[in-house]
Amino acid sequence: MSAINPPVSLGAPVHEPQAPGDNYLTHSRGILSWLFTLDHKRIGIMYMVGVLTAFFIGGVFAMLLRTELLTPGPTFNSDKTQAWNFYNHVFTLHGAVMVFLFIIPAIPAILGNFILPMQLGAKDVAFPRLNLGSLWCWIGGAIFFGYVLLGGILNASLGWHLPGGYGLDTGWTFYTPYSSQQASDGTIAALLGVFILGFSSILTGVNFIASIHMLRPKGMTWFRMPLFLWALYATSVIQILATPVLAITGLLLLAERLLHIGIFDSKFGGDPVLFQHFFWFYSHPAVYIMILPAMGVISEVISTHSRKHVFGYNFIAYSSIAIALLSFLVWGHHMFVSGQSPISNVIFSLLTFSVAVPSAIKVFNWVSTMYKGDIRFTPAMVAAMCFLVLFTFGGLTGLFLGSIANDIHVTGTYFIVAHFHYVMVGSVLFAFLAGLYHWWPKMFGRMVNVAWGNVGMILLLIGFNVTFFPQFIMGAKGMPRRYATYPVEFTGFHQVSTYGAYLMAIGLFTIAFNLLHALLKGVKAPANPWGSNTLEWHSPSPPPHDNFPVEPVAGDPYDMKAWTWDEPTKQWVLDEERAKTVAGTEPTKHHH
Amino acid sequence: MSELVSRQQAAVAAQGDTNSPLRDHHVHPPHLAHHFESPAQQYDSAKIGMWVFLATELLMFGGLFCAYSVYRHNHPEVFEYAHHYLDKFWGAFNTVVLITSSLTMAWGVRMAQMGAKRGLIVCLVLTLLGGVGFMIVKSIEYSHKYHEHVWIGAGNKYSKAYNGPRNEEGPLSAQHSETNALTDKEREHTATLNQMAKPVATTEPVGQPWRDPNMGTPDEAKIKPMQVIPAGLSEAARQQQIKAVDEHKHSIKYEDLPQIEKDRVATFFNIYFMMTGLHGIHVLVGMGLITWVLIRATKNEFGPTYFTPVDLVGLYWHLVDLIWIFLFPLLYLIH
Numbered sequence: 001m002s003a004i005n006p007p008v009s010l011g012a013p014v015h016e017p018q019a020p021g022d023n024y025l026t027h028s029r030g031i032l033s034w035l036f037t038l039d040h041k042r043i044g045i046m047y048m049v050g051v052l053t054a055f056f057i058g059g060v061f062a063m064l065l066r067t068e069l070l071t072p073g074p075t076f077n078s079d080k081t082q083a084w085n086f087y088n089h090v091f092t093l094h095g096a097v098m099v100f101l102f103i104i105p106a107i108p109a110i111l112g113n114f115i116l117p118m119q120l121g122a123k124d125v126a127f128p129r130l131n132l133g134s135l136w137c138w139i140g141g142a143i144f145f146g147y148v149l150l151g152g153i154l155n156a157s158l159g160w161h162l163p164g165g166y167g168l169d170t171g172w173t174f175y176t177p178y179s180s181q182q183a184s185d186g187t188i189a190a191l192l193g194v195f196i197l198g199f200s201s202i203l204t205g206v207n208f209i210a211s212i213h214m215l216r217p218k219g220m221t222w223f224r225m226p227l228f229l230w231a232l233y234a235t236s237v238i239q240i241l242a243t244p245v246l247a248i249t250g251l252l253l254l255a256e257r258l259l260h261i262g263i264f265d266s267k268f269g270g271d272p273v274l275f276q277h278f279f280w281f282y283s284h285p286a287v288y289i290m291i292l293p294a295m296g297v298i299s300e301v302i303s304t305h306s307r308k309h310v311f312g313y314n315f316i317a318y319s320s321i322a323i324a325l326l327s328f329l330v331w332g333h334h335m336f337v338s339g340q341s342p343i344s345n346v347i348f349s350l351l352t353f354s355v356a357v358p359s360a361i362k363v364f365n366w367v368s369t370m371y372k373g374d375i376r377f378t379p380a381m382v383a384a385m386c387f388l389v390l391f392t393f394g395g396l397t398g399l400f401l402g403s404i405a406n407d408i409h410v411t412g413t414y415f416i417v418a419h420f421h422y423v424m425v426g427s428v429l430f431a432f433l434a435g436l437y438h439w440w441p442k443m444f445g446r447m448v449n450v451a452w453g454n455v456g457m458i459l460l461l462i463g464f465n466v467t468f469f470p471q472f473i474m475g476a477k478g479m480p481r482r483y484a485t486y487p488v489e490f491t492g493f494h495q496v497s498t499y500g501a502y503l504m505a506i507g508l509f510t511i512a513f514n515l516l517h518a519l520l521k522g523v524k525a526p527a528n529p530w531g532s533n534t535l536e537w538h539s540p541s542p543p544p545h546d547n548f549p550v551e552p553v554a555g556d557p558y559d560m561k562a563w564t565w566d567e568p569t570k571q572w573v574l575d576e577e578r579a580k581t582v583a584g585t586e587p588t589k590h591h592h
Numbered sequence: 593m594s595e596l597v598s599r600q601q602a603a604v605a606a607q608g609d610t611n612s613p614l615r616d617h618h619v620h621p622p623h624l625a626h627h628f629e630s631p632a633q634q635y636d637s638a639k640i641g642m643w644v645f646l647a648t649e650l651l652m653f654g655g656l657f658c659a660y661s662v663y664r665h666n667h668p669e670v671f672e673y674a675h676h677y678l679d680k681f682w683g684a685f686n687t688v689v690l691i692t693s694s695l696t697m698a699w700g701v702r703m704a705q706m707g708a709k710r711g712l713i714v715c716l717v718l719t720l721l722g723g724v725g726f727m728i729v730k731s732i733e734y735s736h737k738y739h740e741h742v743w744i745g746a747g748n749k750y751s752k753a754y755n756g757p758r759n760e761e762g763p764l765s766a767q768h769s770e771t772n773a774l775t776d777k778e779r780e781h782t783a784t785l786n787q788m789a790k791p792v793a794t795t796e797p798v799g800q801p802w803r804d805p806n807m808g809t810p811d812e813a814k815i816k817p818m819q820v821i822p823a824g825l826s827e828a829a830r831q832q833q834i835k836a837v838d839e840h841k842h843s844i845k846y847e848d849l850p851q852i853e854k855d856r857v858a859t860f861f862n863i864y865f866m867m868t869g870l871h872g873i874h875v876l877v878g879m880g881l882i883t884w885v886l887i888r889a890t891k892n893e894f895g896p897t898y899f900t901p902v903d904l905v906g907l908y909w910h911l912v913d914l915i916w917i918f919l920f921p922l923l924y925l926i927h
Contacts, residue, residue: 123627126637206644214637215627244648248655252866259745260753261862263659268752269856274662278655546626 023445027545038128039545043135044114045443050138051110054101057149059505061094066467066501069494072486087484088169089152089184095172096190100197101142103428104286107293108204108239109138111435112232114443116208118536118543119226121217121552126210130203137200144193148186164188171482173283176264176275180256188257191250198247201289205239208232217535220554223317226534227310227557230317231296234324238285238292241328246282249275273338280331288327290424292320294431295362298384301434302366304532305381306373309558312365319358326355336407345404352402359395363388378530379453379514383434386461390426394419397472412482415475418468426464433457433511440515441529445542446522452514460507466500531563531572538574623898635900642904646911649874653915656867660922663863667856673844674750674860675926677742679733683924686729687916693722694913697882701906704899709892712902716886719909723879730872737861744865751858864923871919874912881905 024041034042065087068075074083117125125131151165168186170179179187212233216225253275255261262268264275295316303310310316332340332348366388375381397419401407410416441447470493475481479490486494528537536543538552555562563572621631628634664671700715741749741756748754825833846854885905888894894902 117627126627127641128625128627130641202645202648206641206648209644210637210641213640214633240644240648241651244650244652245655248652248870251870252655252659255745255862255866259862260751261745261866262751262753262856262859263663263862263866269859271662274659278658 022544023540023542024545025444025542036132038124038132040113040117040125040128040131041443041543041547043131044110044112046135047105047109047113047138050135050142051102051105054097054142054145055106058094058097058102059508061090061097062501063505065090065094066498068484069486070498072488072491074484084484085169086156088482089167091482092168092171093149093152096168096194097145098424099172099286100194101138101145103290103424104197104201105138105204106290106428106432107297107435108208108232108235108289109134109200111297111432111439112204112208112235112293115439115536116211116229116232117215118442118539118547119229119534119557120211120215120220121535121538121548121554122211122215123546123548125207126214127207130207134200134203134207137196137203141193141195141197141200144189144196148189148193151186151189173279174253175279176253176256176270176272177266179253180260180265181267188254191254191257195247195250195254198243198250201239201243205236205243208236209240212236217552217554223314224554224556225317227299227313227316227320228293228296228534230320231292231299234320235289235292235296237321237324238289238327242282242285242289245278246286249278249282252278273335273340276335276338277331280334281328284331284334285324285327287420287423288323290428292323294387294428295320297431297435297438298366298387299362300532300534301380301384301438302369303558303560304438304530305376305378305384306370307376307531307560308369308373309556309560310365311368311371312361313558315361316365319361322358323355326351326358330355333402333407336404337411349402349404353399356395356399363392363395376530377454378437378450379448379457379511380434380437382454382457383430383437386457387427387430387434390422390430390461390464394422394426397422410475412480413475414471414479414481417481418471418475421468421471426468430457430460433460436515438530439536440518441525442536442541442543444519444522445525445540446518447525447529448518448522449514452510452517456507456510456514458507459510460504463500463503463505463507467497467504468500470496470500526571528563528572528574531560531565533557533559533562621897623900631897638900638904642907646907649911649915653867653870656863656870657918657922660863660867663856663859664926667853667859669844669849670853670856670860671926673846673849674742674857675923677737677740677861678864678924679736680924682729682733683920686726687920689722689725689729690913690916693719693726694910696722697906697909701899701902704889704894704902705896707895709889709894712889712894713886716882716889720879720882720886723875723882726875727872727879730868730875742861744862744869748858748861750854750861752855753858867919867923871912871915874915878905878909878912881908 024039027039028037034046037043064076068083068087068090074080076086077083113125113131117123147162147165148168151162152167154160154162155166164185165188166186167184168190170183170187174187174191212225212229252261252263256264256268256270260268262270264270264272266272299310299316330348330352332344333352336345336348366384397415401410401416401419437448437453474490474493474497477490479486479493525541527540529541530537533555534557535548535552535554539548559578562575562578564575565571566573624631624634628637696715696718700712700719703709703711703715737743738747741747741754743756745751746753746755749756846857849857882905885901888901
């Protein structure tokens, strides 16, 4: 399946004449022109509004659950049963909202939608209508979660009971038989929500795969694609192959809950461990749906803001694919204590270790890219550097957990919680913020205040480590996760962790105000504020409705010398000659 | 596929001809979206998108096939016993119907490519009729199972969750031992059922090779019945013995099942309904898509330069067909 060059051109499609200064934001007006747009950029922005709202709600739950853990006793309610019950709902909703509504769509649906067609020099993704459908599926899924939320609030405040919508207390993993028997019936609405959100994810994946195969411009061979596109391609492969399994798992669990079909529920002859296999067959690859695009962002940001050609391009590209493939072979490491056979445990453990190889290749290549680079401490770069440190922590503790003996010791403890927050928050969230800062000028045509951005990022970094590092120690000492109460000797750890969480909130608010301030009062951004050579920077900021006034020529995306700083105009200027010569040749070999 | 592309390219090239209808649309062909350079690129993109989507469908059904494999492997007697409720005739009939409809669908794609409007409409109508026929047969089968109380979930007389009427053949789950998980109401229910249920034969002929020697022990579910024929028999006696074993295996009775397998008879039906139900929903969606294409075909929208929707709906229909080709032997033809 290769791109084809048709023998006959039918002439250029009609362009609506565009007024000077007209861009995708001002191209048409009215709320409907947004809600039913087929423009990938507007869809990306709407995803951003929705996904960041979900992030805020998930964050509120995080604050609530950390506050409940300030003391070993009940905090919000003097009645223990009610307080513990409340905690169960809060930590579940924190996890479910953050995973399904925030982290999974964050980078692909927001940054991917906005940037992917532009990096391809294309006018849109391959299937703009499917793209809009994907957004609406996300909204549909979010409505179900909203229903669960509303049900929980109405129940807590007025004692009402919404059918199928009272809270959610299963943990985000929906393990049977709890979820199919006693769990609060918000499980039903939440599962429907997850099912619909899955479609959103699948449609995005289909779109990206077809776009990358079919819409690459002349001169952009597979190995001259920006690494962000490689990462999104690998992500899409996982979205395509893993999400349908979650969909069928959700359907079976719904049927189990409503009809008692005896497939997952032991009471009716089913097998709860089968559910775990099904669930993790999706949910382990899903971890890479989160981290792979983050890695793509980091490749772009580190190269651009170090003003240096990315080191080991082929290795980074291949390692994305390797991670995507390996991601399907390691789900059993979530189930070392489930009673699966010791042979399976050993195989899954070995395969888990092997994921470390491509991951480490990436980290080494990023560090080598920075080596002797001309590093600019923009908020994007600072976030990327935070990523490098935190991802290393998260990745290495992943190896601890991959070794069976150690995993059995810390299964179900805060060690796990700390590990996956280092990967999900420390890595994905920081990479997402790096990407937001990197592409904010492109999205809205405004520059961000560097100093305040960096202050926010450092606050977040400190807050993050204060929150989660003590959790490694707590976990190693045996503090189980998902408990609302704990022995008094853990009080100190929990309080430090909670104060760290508050600091994270302050850091995130600083970043939010910083970005919003740029949106409203920021200095106007030039087309290419960072001197990057990927194609989106060849278009004005913000881009016009059709993306490119002049069709860009794809060259080596990391050729930093294609752009030179022009001091009088304070802008990066494209060296047309160089762009042409590089564009006409095979990717240049770089010697370091 | 490359053949189709070159066909399409040739068709596109043909529009240099002043008589081509495409000349009416001055700058680009009517179905070319603004972000594609050529109809061929658009066609290839659509095709790649469809194939990727079909991969997701395969994985979704893959989950069900996986559940099927696990339960069939762990409880072969249950599948052997329960599959007799399925009617091989209707299953085979539906297989023929679907395969035929796939043929008419493929034929329809060909007609669209050749610009034969009439032929396309005939093929699509035939395909649609195939879908209707399939669903009618399916509903006959389903309603039969509903009336026999081997319905899904709580409508299945073998299930612990059974809540339907109890006749003398009735609630077979009654022989379940009580567990602490049961509520008072359930316990009372079970007690009633126990009185109504058929007693399990306690004296069984001994020495039958299919009997589980571990019956009644915790290992009984793990160890498969042995079908060893005693050594030292003459060939004729050996064949006779094999025949006896086979016959008995094929007439396996509910009473022959160990308790732990009795608990899982309902699971066969639940897997059956989940698999055929999800497949049936796909048939309905396919029928909707065919209707949509049919309406467009009557408006003469398809021809040698543009037949992508017919082609893609065809692919989808073949996938639905293919899944049934796996479902039929796996569910109906168990040995």
